[in-house]
Amino acid sequence: MLIAQISDLHFHLEGPHIDLIRPAERLDAAVHTLNSLSTPPDLVLVTGDIAENGSPEEYAAAGELLMQLKMPWLPIPGNHDDAENMRNAFPDMCCLRWGGQFMHYVIDEFPIRIIALDTVVPGEPQGALCPARLEWLAEALETGGEKPTLIMMHHPPLDTGLRCMDQYALMEGRDVFAELIAQHSNIERIVCGHMHRHIVGCLSRTVVATCPGIAHQIALELEGDPAFLAFRLEPPAYLHWFGDNGLITHHAYVGDYGEAVKY
Numbered sequence: 579m580l581i582a583q584i585s586d587l588h589f590h591l592e593g594p595h596i597d598l599i600r601p602a603e604r605l606d607a608a609v610h611t612l613n614s615l616s617t618p619p620d621l622v623l624v625t626g627d628i629a630e631n632g633s634p635e636e637y638a639a640a641g642e643l644l645m646q647l648k649m650p651w652l653p654i655p656g657n658h659d660d661a662e663n664m665r666n667a668f669p670d671m672c673c674l675r676w677g678g679q680f681m682h683y684v685i686d687e688f689p690i691r692i693i694a695l696d697t698v699v700p701g702e703p704q705g706a707l708c709p710a711r712l713e714w715l716a717e718a719l720e721t722g723g724e725k726p727t728l729i730m731m732h733h734p735p736l737d738t739g740l741r742c743m744d745q746y747a748l749m750e751g752r753d754v755f756a757e758l759i760a761q762h763s764n765i766e767r768i769v770c771g772h773m774h775r776h777i778v779g780c781l782s783r784t785v786v787a788t789c790p791g792i793a794h795q796i797a798l799e800l801e802g803d804p805a806f807l808a809f810r811l812e813p814p815a816y817l818h819w820f821g822d823n824g825l826i827t828h829h830a831y832v833g834d835y836g837e838a839v840k841y
């Protein structure tokens with residue numbers, strides 16, 4: 579099974595940096611790249627921050643492009659998203675309503691089980707897994723048995739050294755989450771967004787990977803001033819992996835780089 583991940587589309591229709599970021603152009607390029615792969619993914623995961631301001635107009639415009647994906651796609655919310663506007667924008671996606679107050683769900687129809695978590699604290703940039711969400715996750719992991727499982731969540735559950743963003747990562751429930759992960763050896767990967775960079779780490783012996791942003795990347799200032807938050811227009815990228823013997827992650831760029839040259 580092939581899974582692609584895209585993240586942090588930050589779709590917006592106006593704003594001070596729109597001519598630089600060109601979110602529609604970048605999302606269109608990502609959709610085109612995924613649709614054009616010689617081996618198309620079976621599924622696309624969209625790990626949050628679909629809309630910059632969470633407005634119905636942004637979801638409608640982003641949705642028009644996402645609907646052009648030739649394969650199914652599954653979203654989770656990020657801190658920029660608005661839960662109700664997001665649900666209303668994608669009424670056919672019943673899974674977005676299964677969790678009631680929270681936009682979490684389990685998809686079990688693929689060889690790898692997908693657990694989608696909602697880490698959003700409305701109005702706040704940082705993420706949380708409150709007791710109710712952790713309880714739901716514990717039950718979801720328990721009922722899944724030993725089936726290989728992938729967890730998708732917007733806020734990463736570890737420090738990455740990118741201090742300007744680490745202060746806005748998963749800040750509540752991190753320890754209990756780590757304990758839950760430690761109890762289940764069938765979790766193949768925890769995939770996140772939010773950091774706007776490709777970062778790989780480890781939590782409870784499980785690989786955690788964050789995905790670059792489709793819209794823009796956070797400037798790499800390792801161990802820098804936490805107050806310094808800036809973006810760079812590095813090429814948008816998505817992660818792409820294949821799993822027969824577990825999950826292998828590839829970092830692939832959006833865009834057309836011409837035909838592969840045989841040598």
Ligand SMILES: [Fe+2]
Pocket residue numbers: 586588627656658772773774791
């Ligand atoms: Fe973001």
